[in-house]
Amino acid sequence: MPPTAAPYCHLLDVAGLSWGDLKLLLGTTEAARRILGSPTGRVDALKGVNVTTLFYEASTRTRISFENAAKALGANVNSVAVASSSVGKGESLVDTVKTLRALGSNVIVLRHERAGAPWLAARVFDGSVLNAGDGWHAHPTQALLDLSVLLRNIGAKDGTLKGRRVAIIGDLLHSRVVRSNLHTLRAAGAEVRLAGPAALTRGFAEAAERSGGVTLCASLAEALEGADAVMALRIQRERLDGGEVSSFEAYREAWGLTEERIAAHAARGCVVLHPGPMNEGVEIDPDVADGPRSLILEQVAEGIPVRMAALWRTLRGDAPLSAPAPAKASS
Template sequence: MVKNAPSPRKAAVAPSSRKRPTPLTERRSNAGDASAERLSPNTTWQRRHLLDLDDFSAAEIAVVLDTADAMKEVLARDVPRVPALRGKTIVTLFYEASTRTRASFELAGKVLGADVINVSVAGSSVQKGEALLDTIRTIQAIGADVCILRHHSSGAPYLAARESTFRVINAGDGGHAHPTQALLDAYTLRSKLGDLRGRKIVIVGDIAHSRVARSNMWSLTTLGAEVVLCGPPTLLPAGLNGAAPDAEERDLPPVRVEHDLDVAIEGADAVMALRLQRERQSGGLLPSLREYARLYQVNAERMAMAKPGALVLHPGPINEGVEISTEVAHGSRSVVEEQVANGVAVRMAVLYLLLRGEQP
């Protein structure tokens, strides 16, 4: 989890020393503008897996987003089907419930012409006690080219990648990472705001337990955005205060922390609210949902403090009236439905790059 657990990458497949990519904001003098970096002939896709975004460069993220642009054109056709991945087999293996992620990956694979097999954990040998590693070996034996894995344990996709020959996409592992959600969020923001360098993005809610928040911290700071975390102290990563001086030690990028949403949201270009898990109240981390909504709900009054036209994002599902007011959730600033739609194009891009190893 974000709160205390070490990075699964370090525990599973990491080299003994890891150098972080320099955020785009720190490379301005050398890299030129963002478009020049995106079009650099030196930027090639060399990854076999998508496990996390903590070591991605701005150029690599841009390759995914640019490829998603091409995939969005495919989706806009009268018959949105191409044979790009014909003959490839994709297996989705979800140990946790999912609607958006699983459905969009399935559609992404089918649009690209792949065969998609959904393994239902409830009806599989997992219910009989089969270990993850044995399930992975079974998936390899049937000839899968890629496995899209969601698991309640942080680091599970790293184990799958290490112990198999197929490609692995992390669809969410514990409280650690959800890279494709962060990529589709970045894609949505870029499509609306353009270059994200210098843009102020506020993430508010249960950040300590959110894999979405952690992946977004990495992708957005790498693309040059200013990321501000906001929430009650009990729902923020332990030890992060002020300018988050120990962020590197906790496997997090440099971010700003505010406990007052009215302060955090001032001048924001976008606000991302996170789903509040109701068990946090019973666990003593919150006094009440009503008190949380009073202090941290993204509503029209607070959005008036952000920049004109500031965007509202949410990874879903939304607890309307808690983390976001109904008015804002369905208002003109909300891009929640666009996030869902963009998820298909972004996941098509990821599948294409992993299985073809090139941009279209």
């Protein structure tokens, strides 16, 4: 019989993960990277497991990297085109999830515009659910890949981010990325500085007060001061109600990441991240996004091994993920 998703664990959020849990996932990411670098670039570790990506919102990076991650582990992969599925006829999330299980899915990777949707799916799905982003709430694998990239580039000798300052700038209000990153960055020991227009940072002053090591700053310059890394967040045009930002030109003038602003305030060697997709010329200038500070494409590439690790740990718990043995040199 093909392996099932027992013990039916889920990855719904990073908020419940300890630093030990995060280190285990990061260690598995290294094993996944070795697999990707092997001659075949894959193993049959999840052979017979059926993984379905179910995305109610548009996605390029997350969906494709999850699908490539599952394939690299030997799983079967199906992608539901929501617009042309029964969802378009009014089928509920619960009924869709039950239908996918009846069709043999062991794992659902779910992106949904409503916060909490992955928890609802997990309650009715006899398998594993991985949250690929729910509303403004959480994006666990994005936070994991951001953490992995930061540790590799600016990490301390002890494998943490202690003594490092990370600034996150932009549309905090609508960002599931910042909510997940706050947990992982603080777990790793980083100091976090947040900043953005007042209308797009509502509620984060209280969050900063509750979380030691997190500061909501009044200006871009204050947030950038001494930063070892800065992450720009996309202005989510599709979620704005028209009153939060007077104009994108005004936003760039006050909050846009430019090389001049980074050089003037951030630490020497400060690196730049963006979860994508970008509004170049609004929250980040093209010469920054494409410049020597940028880790943006490294973030994209990191999505595959991190999501391999997420799939493996969700399905196989503490079992080691092994890369194929190197091919013997011919005599």
